[in-house]
Amino acid sequence: MKNDWVLILGSSTGHGASIARSLAKEGYGVIGFHFDRGPLKKEAEAFCKELSALNNNRTIFWNENAASQETIDKRITEIKKLVGENRIKLLMHSIAFGSTTNFFEPAPVRQNQMDMTLHVMANCIIYWTQALLKNDLIGSGTRILGLTSEGSYKAMSGYGPVGVAKAALEAVVRQVGWELGHLGITANTIQAGITPTRALTKISENWEEWVDKTKERNPMKRVTTPEDVAGVVSLLLDEKANFVNCSTIYCDGGEHRSL
Numbered sequence: 001m002k003n004d005w006v007l008i009l010g011s012s013t014g015h016g017a018s019i020a021r022s023l024a025k026e027g028y029g030v031i032g033f034h035f036d037r038g039p040l041k042k043e044a045e046a047f048c049k050e051l052s053a054l055n056n057n058r059t060i061f062w063n064e065n066a067a068s069q070e071t072i073d074k075r076i077t078e079i080k081k082l083v084g085e086n087r088i089k090l091l092m093h094s095i096a097f098g099s100t101t102n103f104f105e106p107a108p109v110r111q112n113q114m115d116m117t118l119h120v121m122a123n124c125i126i127y128w129t130q131a132l133l134k135n136d137l138i139g140s141g142t143r144i145l146g147l148t149s150e151g152s153y154k155a156m157s158g159y160g161p162v163g164v165a166k167a168a169l170e171a172v173v174r175q176v177g178w179e180l181g182h183l184g185i186t187a188n189t190i191q192a193g194i195t196p197t198r199a200l201t202k203i204s205e206n207w208e209e210w211v212d213k214t215k216e217r218n219p220m221k222r223v224t225t226p227e228d229v230a231g232v233v234s235l236l237l238d239e240k241a242n243f244v245n246c247s248t249i250y251c252d253g254g255e256h257r258s259l
């Protein structure tokens with residue numbers, strides 16, 4: 001099984017990076033996409049080397065927009081070569097991208113902001129799955145996972161387009177699992193609690209205050225870490241989780257149950 005590969009969209013920081021590290025340690029080959037400039041690009045290169053040392057040089061990172069159809073078409077043949085006789089065990093969507101704004105103020109949200117956010121944060125999973133299926137890269141035992149948040153059903157400042165995309169992500173994943181379940185392919189979302197990552201700092205200037213309030217309201221009195229989420233991903237890869245499909249799994253210490 002560990003000869004298999006995992007494909008992580010958004011692999012350089014935050015949740016995606018932690019998932020990549022834990023699965024590389026388990027011996028999976030890691031194919032990662034990230035979209036970084038400047039110092040973050042250099043950090044991603046160093047991180048890719050770190051992973052390669054963990055999984056016998058079976059790590060490759062591409063610094064490209066993973067949501068573009070051009071990227072999918074260009075890379076799918078290379079992925080097929082890398083994976084060979086083995087399979088993609090996991091397609092993990094961990095991209096953080098989108099317009100962090102409201103619908104009306106300070107400026108009306110534009111259609112292209114909505115469309116782009118929805119495409120990158122939800123719909124691109126459909127096109128990746130189609131390409132992987134067509135190329136016989138996924139099959140029985142493959143997991144498709146996305147990361148959702150409380151914002152899929154709660155309104156909050158700066159989360160207009162992303163909130164819509166999170167609701168769409170859950171619908172996309174549900175439908176993928178529903179259509180592909182008969183092949184033994186399962187699709188689920190993990191709802192992570194507030195996690196201090198780069199993405200969080202972009203949603204609000206007051207993110208530190210947000211973190212403090214979350215620690216108070218979380219039944220376990222702390223925020224979620226990327227390692228918490230990586231642990232759940234690892235559990236879901238086990239064959240004991242073969243029948244978990246079309247679901248949202250919470251990894252937040254009970255935060256969503258607390259006011």
Ligand SMILES: NC(=O)c1ccc[n+]([C@@H]2O[C@H](COP(=O)([O-])OP(=O)(O)OC[C@H]3O[C@@H](n4cnc5c(N)ncnc54)[C@H](O)[C@@H]3O)[C@@H](O)[C@H]2O)c1
Pocket residue numbers: 009010011012013014015016033034035036064065066067093094095096097120147148149150191192193194195196197198199200
């Ligand atoms: N941080 C939280 O509080 C939280 C909570 C729940 C869910 N999530 C979700 O978890 C996911 C990961 O977020 P994070 O907090 O780890 O953020 P992050 O900013 O640390 O990581 C985002 C990753 O996405 C990559 N990326 C961005 N645009 C890309 C593109 N077009 N193509 C390829 N890669 C791209 C970045 O390079 C980076 O690797 C997001 O979907 C986010 O909504 C985050």
